[in-house]
Amino acid sequence: MAETKKTQMLDTAVSTRIRLARNLANYPFPHRMTAEQKEAVVREVTDALFSANKTIGQTFHATKIADMPQAEALYLVEQHLISPEFAETPDGVVLRDDSGTVSIMLNEEDHIRIQVVLPGAALDEAMETANRIDDLLDEKLRYAFDERLGYLTQCPTNLGTGLRASVMVHLPVLTDQRAIGSLSAALSKLGMTVRGIYGEGSEARGKMYQISNQVTLGLSEQEAVESLKTVVAQVMEQEAQAREKVFAASPAAFDRVCRALGTLQYARLLSGEEFMELVSDVRMGLCAGALEGMTPGDVDQLIAQAQPATILHRLGRNLSAQERDRERADFVRAAVRSVQPAE
Amino acid sequence: MAETKKTQMLDTAVSTRIRLARNLANYPFPHRMTAEQKEAVVREVTDALFSANKTIGQTFHATKIADMPQAEALYLVEQHLISPEFAETPDGVVLRDDSGTVSIMLNEEDHIRIQVVLPGAALDEAMETANRIDDLLDEKLRYAFDERLGYLTQCPTNLGTGLRASVMVHLPVLTDQRAIGSLSAALSKLGMTVRGIYGEGSEARGKMYQISNQVTLGLSEQEAVESLKTVVAQVMEQEAQAREKVFAASPAAFDRVCRALGTLQYARLLSGEEFMELVSDVRMGLCAGALEGMTPGDVDQLIAQAQPATILHRLGRNLSAQERDRERADFVRAAVRSVQPAE
Numbered sequence: 084m085a086e087t088k089k090t091q092m093l094d095t096a097v098s099t100r101i102r103l104a105r106n107l108a109n110y111p112f113p114h115r116m117t118a119e120q121k122e123a124v125v126r127e128v129t130d131a132l133f134s135a136n137k138t139i140g141q142t143f144h145a146t147k148i149a150d151m152p153q154a155e156a157l158y159l160v161e162q163h164l165i166s167p168e169f170a171e172t173p174d175g176v177v178l179r180d181d182s183g184t185v186s187i188m189l190n191e192e193d194h195i196r197i198q199v200v201l202p203g204a205a206l207d208e209a210m211e212t213a214n215r216i217d218d219l220l221d222e223k224l225r226y227a228f229d230e231r232l233g234y235l236t237q238c239p240t241n242l243g244t245g246l247r248a249s250v251m252v253h254l255p256v257l258t259d260q261r262a263i264g265s266l267s268a269a270l271s272k273l274g275m276t277v278r279g280i281y282g283e284g285s286e287a288r289g290k291m292y293q294i295s296n297q298v299t300l301g302l303s304e305q306e307a308v309e310s311l312k313t314v315v316a317q318v319m320e321q322e323a324q325a326r327e328k329v330f331a332a333s334p335a336a337f338d339r340v341c342r343a344l345g346t347l348q349y350a351r352l353l354s355g356e357e358f359m360e361l362v363s364d365v366r367m368g369l370c371a372g373a374l375e376g377m378t379p380g381d382v383d384q385l386i387a388q389a390q391p392a393t394i395l396h397r398l399g400r401n402l403s404a405q406e407r408d409r410e411r412a413d414f415v416r417a418a419v420r421s422v423q424p425a426e
Numbered sequence: 427m428a429e430t431k432k433t434q435m436l437d438t439a440v441s442t443r444i445r446l447a448r449n450l451a452n453y454p455f456p457h458r459m460t461a462e463q464k465e466a467v468v469r470e471v472t473d474a475l476f477s478a479n480k481t482i483g484q485t486f487h488a489t490k491i492a493d494m495p496q497a498e499a500l501y502l503v504e505q506h507l508i509s510p511e512f513a514e515t516p517d518g519v520v521l522r523d524d525s526g527t528v529s530i531m532l533n534e535e536d537h538i539r540i541q542v543v544l545p546g547a548a549l550d551e552a553m554e555t556a557n558r559i560d561d562l563l564d565e566k567l568r569y570a571f572d573e574r575l576g577y578l579t580q581c582p583t584n585l586g587t588g589l590r591a592s593v594m595v596h597l598p599v600l601t602d603q604r605a606i607g608s609l610s611a612a613l614s615k616l617g618m619t620v621r622g623i624y625g626e627g628s629e630a631r632g633k634m635y636q637i638s639n640q641v642t643l644g645l646s647e648q649e650a651v652e653s654l655k656t657v658v659a660q661v662m663e664q665e666a667q668a669r670e671k672v673f674a675a676s677p678a679a680f681d682r683v684c685r686a687l688g689t690l691q692y693a694r695l696l697s698g699e700e701f702m703e704l705v706s707d708v709r710m711g712l713c714a715g716a717l718e719g720m721t722p723g724d725v726d727q728l729i730a731q732a733q734p735a736t737i738l739h740r741l742g743r744n745l746s747a748q749e750r751d752r753e754r755a756d757f758v759r760a761a762v763r764s765v766q767p768a769e
Binding site: 333334335337338341342344345346347348349350351352405409412424 | 676677678680681684685687688689690691692693694695748752755767
């Protein structure tokens, strides 16, 4: 039972993201740079990466946003590998590794933004990967660094560690119970923020939230990550307890997750919005042990694959809105075919 | 193809009802009768029926409404074997035959109301059964009959033939297209009415309607039945054509019937109202050939079995509203398990 509970609690975590902001000492920040300077930054960083005498550097490939089909750029946004703003930056260059979990945005808000995205709760692992890339670049480049302040960044909110660590959590029950507002207020006092699925300014879709550290100055990366881990564990435990109560209280919760499954298994047209609502219920049902035949991690992969630009990217052609809804319904139906109520 | 179309059109008909109103010459109408007179009428009619030298009379059994559990009376209403008003008439007596398709209400609005309810479009067959019982009673009893007017009834709208013939039809597409109002207006000019599923004053549930003759004076039973048959065939054809267009026009209709099926196959709680909406869609899907694994006639049986009092009657005990919704969901889920989209 204790084992099950632990697993169920961890299921609440969807993914982990580490982002390190770095700048080169010998250039102005990107918003003040000339086109030539931007190109020079791209050259310096890519040279540093590709010439590195370590395997990690060899697995990357560089693409300029301007050279990508728009669907591909939007697909990278949906996979959280680049920011929505960066997708609109023609002279931005993204370095991606083969695993699809690491990206480096060049000339976004800062010269260098190293990003690692891993499934589940994996702060230590993600931090380790980010640090390896950071060290590798640090060997060859001269970072803008101040002994007292730490890493210098364009926006003062990133000054110091340049680190933003975040865990995406699925909080369906707390959302239904309208507990996210007070949770957010409490976390803000601890220097953490709670945001919707696509980061700042976007609404929570599928009842998924990013919990991230806000403080970058006056503490170490390790301290920031440790306090985030503690907070996320508490939030996940809160969700798990609330979920247990809701499923024990009445058959309505079981009915709801079963119905969501039924619709996903039978719908022939499925909008992105409705999909997110229903798949959130199905994920909750799997976490609660009310449904079986798929892991919450499988659901998270399905969610990523069913996003609009990701569908277009996979098919390699444009679709009308209805064609896309049909494509999504077909894809989702096949993916959830073997899920069944646990009875 | 012509064959298929014919079948699909006929599927629109849910059930057929014949009702004959008769009164005995030597008693006042029920609303002016004493308790003794009512008892005398019951005695006369049951004696006539049970003493009849024909098998049909022997298959009936009599029950006084006052002697029935309320759930049983409501169950008979749901099965269209007695009227809602009659279920509230303690001294009313109902004679039912073993087949569950024939009933005789004694001391409802008239002394005798012979009712035959058959699945599908079966006006001739139902009329024949009603006539056999009518003849059998006529042999032994003295009906209130006027050579010029015909059978005398308490309400002048039944005077003449005393016949109400009706066909229950399922008109989901015409309902969605808001065509029932104009259909009803057109039929009223032909002396027909269109009503919701439980007759006068009740709303259409599950997009099912009774089309019935209104005129009882100045035409024969046969004429009334023939003109009803013609009208019903036209309405069914109209629905079938509209349905064909809707399913050909876009995948939305297919999506809708699949979703309805998904919910019925997965819901754990199902209100009567939601069930009627969803099962109407599933029935439409079966009629359109979009779903398979069950006949529209099976659906009609399921509808009858999933009505609230019928559930209580079957279980033989009282249930809370939520227990009933759970019972309905379980029953329906098992019944539609083998239905699948036709692809």
